[in-house]
Amino acid sequence: METLPTSIRYVRTEESPTTAPPVSTGGAMGWLKVNLFATPRDTVLTIVTFLFLLWIIPPIIDWAFISAVWTGESRDACIGPGTGACWAFVEAKFGQFIYGRYPIEERWRVNLSGLLLIAGLVPIAIPSVPYKRENALYLLVVFPVLAFILLTGQFGLEPVETPLWGGLLVTLVVAIVGIVVSFPLGILLALGRRSEMPIVKMFSVIFIEFWRGVPLITVLFMSSVMLPLFLPDGVTFDKLLRALIGVALFSSAYMAEVIRGGLQAIPKGQYEAANAMALTFWQGTRLVIMPQALKLVIPGIVNTFIGLFKDTSLVLIIGLFDLLGIVQQNMNDPNWISPATPATGFVFAAFVFFIFCFGMSRYSAYMERRLDTGHKR
Amino acid sequence: MAHQEGVVADADDSGRVSLMNDPKARGLVFQVLLIIFVLFLVYSGVTNAIDNLARAGIASGLGFFGERAGFDIGQSFIPYTNDSTYLRAFFVGLLNTMVVAIIGIFFATIIGFIVGLARLSKNYLVQKFATVYVETLRNIPLLLQLLFWYKAVLSILPSPRQVGLEPGAEVVFSLNNRGLYMPRIVPEAGASLILYAVIIAIVAWVFIGRWARKRQMATGQQFPVFLTGLGLIIVLPLLAYLVTGMPLSLEYASLQGFNMVDGWVVQPEFMALLLGLSLYTASFIAEIVRAGILAVSHGQSEAAFALGIRPNLTSRLVIVPQAMRVIIPPLTSQYLNLTKNSSLAVAIGYPDLVSIFGGTVLNQTGQAVEVISITMLVYLTLSLLTSAFMNWFNSSVALVER
Numbered sequence: 001m002e003t004l005p006t007s008i009r010y011v012r013t014e015e016s017p018t019t020a021p022p023v024s025t026g027g028a029m030g031w032l033k034v035n036l037f038a039t040p041r042d043t044v045l046t047i048v049t050f051l052f053l054l055w056i057i058p059p060i061i062d063w064a065f066i067s068a069v070w071t072g073e074s075r076d077a078c079i080g081p082g083t084g085a086c087w088a089f090v091e092a093k094f095g096q097f098i099y100g101r102y103p104i105e106e107r108w109r110v111n112l113s114g115l116l117l118i119a120g121l122v123p124i125a126i127p128s129v130p131y132k133r134e135n136a137l138y139l140l141v142v143f144p145v146l147a148f149i150l151l152t153g154q155f156g157l158e159p160v161e162t163p164l165w166g167g168l169l170v171t172l173v174v175a176i177v178g179i180v181v182s183f184p185l186g187i188l189l190a191l192g193r194r195s196e197m198p199i200v201k202m203f204s205v206i207f208i209e210f211w212r213g214v215p216l217i218t219v220l221f222m223s224s225v226m227l228p229l230f231l232p233d234g235v236t237f238d239k240l241l242r243a244l245i246g247v248a249l250f251s252s253a254y255m256a257e258v259i260r261g262g263l264q265a266i267p268k269g270q271y272e273a274a275n276a277m278a279l280t281f282w283q284g285t286r287l288v289i290m291p292q293a294l295k296l297v298i299p300g301i302v303n304t305f306i307g308l309f310k311d312t313s314l315v316l317i318i319g320l321f322d323l324l325g326i327v328q329q330n331m332n333d334p335n336w337i338s339p340a341t342p343a344t345g346f347v348f349a350a351f352v353f354f355i356f357c358f359g360m361s362r363y364s365a366y367m368e369r370r371l372d373t374g375h376k377r
Numbered sequence: 378m379a380h381q382e383g384v385v386a387d388a389d390d391s392g393r394v395s396l397m398n399d400p401k402a403r404g405l406v407f408q409v410l411l412i413i414f415v416l417f418l419v420y421s422g423v424t425n426a427i428d429n430l431a432r433a434g435i436a437s438g439l440g441f442f443g444e445r446a447g448f449d450i451g452q453s454f455i456p457y458t459n460d461s462t463y464l465r466a467f468f469v470g471l472l473n474t475m476v477v478a479i480i481g482i483f484f485a486t487i488i489g490f491i492v493g494l495a496r497l498s499k500n501y502l503v504q505k506f507a508t509v510y511v512e513t514l515r516n517i518p519l520l521l522q523l524l525f526w527y528k529a530v531l532s533i534l535p536s537p538r539q540v541g542l543e544p545g546a547e548v549v550f551s552l553n554n555r556g557l558y559m560p561r562i563v564p565e566a567g568a569s570l571i572l573y574a575v576i577i578a579i580v581a582w583v584f585i586g587r588w589a590r591k592r593q594m595a596t597g598q599q600f601p602v603f604l605t606g607l608g609l610i611i612v613l614p615l616l617a618y619l620v621t622g623m624p625l626s627l628e629y630a631s632l633q634g635f636n637m638v639d640g641w642v643v644q645p646e647f648m649a650l651l652l653g654l655s656l657y658t659a660s661f662i663a664e665i666v667r668a669g670i671l672a673v674s675h676g677q678s679e680a681a682f683a684l685g686i687r688p689n690l691t692s693r694l695v696i697v698p699q700a701m702r703v704i705i706p707p708l709t710s711q712y713l714n715l716t717k718n719s720s721l722a723v724a725i726g727y728p729d730l731v732s733i734f735g736g737t738v739l740n741q742t743g744q745a746v747e748v749i750s751i752t753m754l755v756y757l758t759l760s761l762l763t764s765a766f767m768n769w770f771n772s773s774v775a776l777v778e779r
Contacts, residue, residue: 200408
């Protein structure tokens, strides 16, 4: 190796300075440094967000709790300047928000139906509880019949006309009927869309794409205004039933697409294995394909149900009183009109919807995690 | 599917399959039955409808389109009076729907991308805030949100007088219960040149971009396309404005008596609808964006860093193009949802297609079949057009495989 000229030779004469120890990431200060003030940009973002929160949160807390009116008999309690939420309104109207104008002495029937529903839902939602098939049968067949008998009033029970139904009751009835009807219909449509028979396939595709391409509100208009025209003279449905037909057709198209996703995820070998076992198409579908496909799409089904649950609020546009509809109707009660009433009512309704939808979405996320592990290799 | 009719059983000695179990024959019979069933449904529906309409004395056909509408519409982008025809009212509604859908998509995309990125931020406060935003808005029905904005926020705003507007005084910016008031830009003679300047600037931007890319491919040299384009789009119209002798003037809103006149007004119904639609859809878009970015594997950014590409360029050249492929298909369905959801305008009285056509026109003419079919057809067409456009866009960013 050639020696370098002395002029560019570098010999360090003193020790290089020691680098500073790394920034502590432990303790409260360390946490702040890592999570809030890591870079100058982060610092700016933190301060801006903090100021924004400082701007919106105290007024919300003040409105909802500090200046809120908790008790009162009428609008007089809420009319004063600077009052926040009028919770007295919700308190006074709570029964209506849940049952609508369902006769007070008959409300136990609604409660009983609710309990029957919970009795079916809880065990099916917990994966470790056995008898899933029987449980699903109960929810899809037995419970609807029982609830129908209880709510409408058959077999000697006092009949209650559907115009008297309202509030959360109608919301749940529309959502549950929608999901219960759309489930088998969706399975048939999904199978039809994957069928080799050209006409079956064509009808399924047209049906699915049509309902998915139009807004629910036009479907509801259709079922409430146009449907009666297509029925023979003398045949009439009540308003709730017409809305239910619209919702069921609409959601079955969405359900079909969810289930089709599950069918597509089943490897071809499963179909071939079913054929090799000499199972007929329907046997193979029932015993081999569907159990696997449906298990895969449980999160998708729950998400469809969440969407349907939120969409039930649209029935107020065709004059049914679901939770949102009845809240809105009660806002105009002259006894309770005040500047704070609308916001209070909407926040209450939003809270109820949020509890249901958030709960279901957490459940769907939980199932997704649970099902995910089984397919990781 | 070969397994359609699964099994070929019951073969007799000759090896022929009995007709009962021949998949083809069964399929044929089933399909013929299906066609007969559907035809029967259609036939009975149509005959019933004809009977019912005749009994109710309701006209049929599309003749009503030429008749005088006779009602007023609060917001119209084309000239419309109550003397106009139903056809014109239809187009007013259609245009209103499309305007709110397009502006809504614009805002929802921007907010959605910001929130989606914020959910991935390492900043604790920003990330939690974005999470709360998404979880809250996603789980509350859109109709409730629209009614909330309209009835609980915008309707209880103070009136113009309470806001402190002086009668007759020029209003620069005012938000009151009549809407959002801003000055309107009034073009005078020669103003069209400014518009042309903007168009020329955009075209030039596109061409410069192409040229710069070609040059970079050939020589490796970069060109500041964005800054040049931005400069063009500011300078060219400004030049046109000065050359033509400043042909734009502002028309201010003012309070006359109890009403606001002139100026540029965004009506409360429109504002509520736009707020509701964009904030609600943004929460879904945020989740899509987050999932898309998480779908790009960590190795991609590590590889980019290993090549010495700086973080900003890494996200622009490596992460985003790959994430976009995952993002675009679900984003399309969100755009379609927003367009369909704009029909909820009927609940707060924004004159969109459903509210004008499925509401007022239906009530006046009583021709439910025609009116509702047309409304549904319009939405179907809009859906198909949007998905066709997004499919085209998707194929232009899709992975080109060898």
